[in-house]
Amino acid sequence: MTIVNETPADEQHLAWLARSFGRPDYLPLSPADLEALSNAGAIVKKYPGTHLFKEGEAATSAFLVREGDVDLYRGPAAQREVVGRVGPGAVIGDIAMFSDQPYISSARAVGHVTAFRFDRDRLLPELARSPAITLRWLVASLTQLERTQRRVLNLMHRTVIAQVAGLLVNESDEQGEVALSQATMATLLGASRQSVNEALNELKRRGQVETGYRLVRVLDIAGLSQIAGRD
Amino acid sequence: MTIVNETPADEQHLAWLARSFGRPDYLPLSPADLEALSNAGAIVKKYPGTHLFKEGEAATSAFLVREGDVDLYRGPAAQREVVGRVGPGAVIGDIAMFSDQPYISSARAVGHVTAFRFDRDRLLPELARSPAITLRWLVASLTQLERTQRRVLNLMHRTVIAQVAGLLVNESDEQGEVALSQATMATLLGASRQSVNEALNELKRRGQVETGYRLVRVLDIAGLSQIAGRD
């Protein structure tokens, strides 16, 4: 994880994917749906460090994460650039699969991961049989599209501090903590490490966050949300 | 059309919608599909200046433009901010309709417009009956999503000149002309009018474009594409 200040467009693409698709609320499928789709794939368990899929492979499957976290990264394994981490509820690889394109990132199990794997060839007929589910997926993807566009705006002409605030609001866990290095946050936002650092200092000065090693603790979500602007 | 240098986030959202959805290649439906969906709506003809839908209305319908151009704009009619123009093949309003949200923009016929109007209440059952079409729509929307994200990158960290070049490449018609004011282009890109002007001058200096009143003539598409970077 060295590439930090040089964040080529492709890295950021990934960052985008992560930010947009990694969101757990992008869950187009209910348990009932899954029941109906049980023929379309299978549950898979992955040991830490193993891959769900790799960048560049033909996208024959999509995955719905059930348990555990998955890192999305790009580039050769040796110098991989982690670009996002998704947890239970996330659907990954569906775009590539439906669009019949190679995966644009690699997905690697962080801890023990359980996921439902949809196989393209089996899923399509199944969807043709269950239009309601297809429709649900469609609505989910359109919602996602809308959200992505909306988010774009919030990035495009917002100051780094607003972006950082937004990221913290979205990414903080139950304890209000965000366990990301400033460099990673910078990549996620498409900003420079220095700028993120500066923004964080400002927020710290205002008493809205505390920072630590690879950690940011959110103290005032309301305040941050306000800074971030509507989302 | 005064608001030019102040381009609030919402305006740009619209710009995004226009740029992303206005693209004629976002056509998920073949004539055969339409035939199958003929129960889901009806063909409508609009006189110049009339509206297909207005911002804020409940999105009960989506439209597939058949003939003529449609302006997408935002704000009160008096001081409307045109934010994009779409032609035949474009599908508009589908996001709002499927997501059950109000339209985010108004759509107004520029010339005589023929369009197919999908009515939500009739479309949904119809889609349930024709899963293949739903699936096609899904794939189209995911492709669109992917494209949008990719495009985001090209905007996010590219210089204005690169953005302008990209816009020209995408938006030029058969004669290699783009009939947009610099101010509109600026809004579309989320840049300032002045910067766009400067970029255009640079391109002109290099002999890659000619400019006129509300018009840019593309002389060297290859060159522009290269400047724009991969898309």
Added chain:
DNA sequence: CCTAGAGTGTCTGCTAGCCGACAATTGTAT
């Protein structure tokens, strides 16, 4: 307990692009 590698805190340029302002040009409606 030490040390190497990762991450953080800061500083000094530097520049793209924004903003406001205003003149010059082109279109359009009377």
Added chain:
DNA sequence: ATACAATTGTCGGCTAGCAGACACTCTAGG
């Protein structure tokens, strides 16, 4: 024709944020 509106062309000032550099701090692995 002619006046008014829309658009283009340009300046100068100003600021956010990037790049490079470097010291300092934390943490994990022997």
